[in-house]
Amino acid sequence: MTIRGTLMDHGTVIAIVEARPQASSSPAEQKSVGVDAHRKTASADTELDRHIALVEPRTFIRECMHRGMLAALSLPIVTFSTVSEFESRFSDSVALVFLCLTDVRPAECVHALRVLSALDPSVPIVVCAVNDMELAKTAINFGAKGFIPVTTSFEIAIGVVQFILAGGTYFPADYLFAFEPNGPSATVASPPPDALTERESSVVQAIQQGKSNKIIACQLSISESTVKVHVRNIMKKMNAKNRTEVAVTAQTSLAMDIEGPIAGLQRLSR
The missing domain is CATH 3.40.50.2300 (Response regulator)
Structure with a gap:
């Protein structure tokens, strides 16, 4: 199997071995050096198999x-x-x-x-x-x-x-909701302290779509500074370091809430 790309590390390893001066090395020693270099290259290839x-x-x-x-x-x-x-x-x-x-x-x-x-x-x-x-x-x-x-x-x-x-x-949040047979549960319970508000949920969905704060502000008819506040609060509630972690964490939490997308589809197929 051929993997595209140049394995620069391999060339470096071989160059170092070949560049070392061999003051009085015998043919057997030179052969040993060549074998060692080959083993290093083969080892690196094995690591790159995955x-x-x-x-x-x-x-x-x-x-x-x-x-x-x-x-x-x-x-x-x-x-x-x-x-x-x-x-x-x-x-x-x-x-x-x-x-x-x-x-x-x-x-x-x-x-x-x-x-x-x-x-x-x-x-x-x-x-x-x-x-x-x-x-x-x-x-x-x-x-x-x-x-x-x-x-x-x-x-x-x-x-x-x-x-x-x-x-x-x-899977996108909108898809997960659609996969559940009866849609989101109609039962209203007291939200936990770190639960997202309706507005924050809208911001999360926009972040998942890769939209900037400026576009989110325009879509939700709020100021860009307000969007920044929402994003900051969302990251704090989700313990996320950046917007990418917000997007991924939101999917994980939602999948757990509705028992996972695959379980939902299995119920649909019955």
């Missing part, structure tokens, strides 16, 4: 995503133009599959998800697509661990990938 598979049919978009994700994530990114290509080169070293379904017919989406879920159910699948609730529902039914609408900001998308690599599940 990678993220990016499936995107459009060349330009695929290369742009590859470069962006490679710079933002710690794991190597291996790109594929089709699910069939990925299937033919699948290996146990895949840590996560990032599947782009932004320009694919519904039947092809179902086929792609069916193929990927059958390869190895333990490998998390993240679907990136247009805002389509039915497609998100299909993705969950096939075991996907995340659904990222194309309206999501790059920063939040990277946070989602990191969150899922750590064992989490991510």
Whole structure:
């Protein structure tokens, strides 16, 4: 399997070994040095085996995503133009599959998800697509661990990938509410001290969509300084350090409140 990208560390290791002066080394010693250098390179290759598979049919978009994700994530990114290509080169070293379904017919989406879920159910699948609730529902039914609408900001998308690599599940808040058979519970209970207000919840949803404070202020008809106050209060209540953590934490809390999206879909399918 070939992983795209230049392994600069390997070149450095080999260069150091070869550049060291060998004043009076015998042929046997020189051979030993070469073997040691080869072992170091092989060891580094083993560490890089674990990678993220990016499936995107459009060349330009695929290369742009590859470069962006490679710079933002710690794991190597291996790109594929089709699910069939990925299937033919699948290996146990895949840590996560990032599947782009932004320009694919519904039947092809179902086929792609069916193929990927059958390869190895333990490998998390993240679907990136247009805002389509039915497609998100299909993705969950096939075991996907995340659904990222194309309206999501790059920063939040990277946070989602990191969150899922750590064992989490991510779906937009609006989708989770829709997945519950009877909608949000009608029972009114006393909110806990750190519960978000209705306005703060609106701000959180806007943050999840990657909107700036200025746009949020315009949408909610409030001042930008008020938005900043809401964001500060939200981060305090969620114990979040930045906006990305707010977006991811909100998904986790919501999933727990409604017993998780997969449980909701299982009830729907009965």
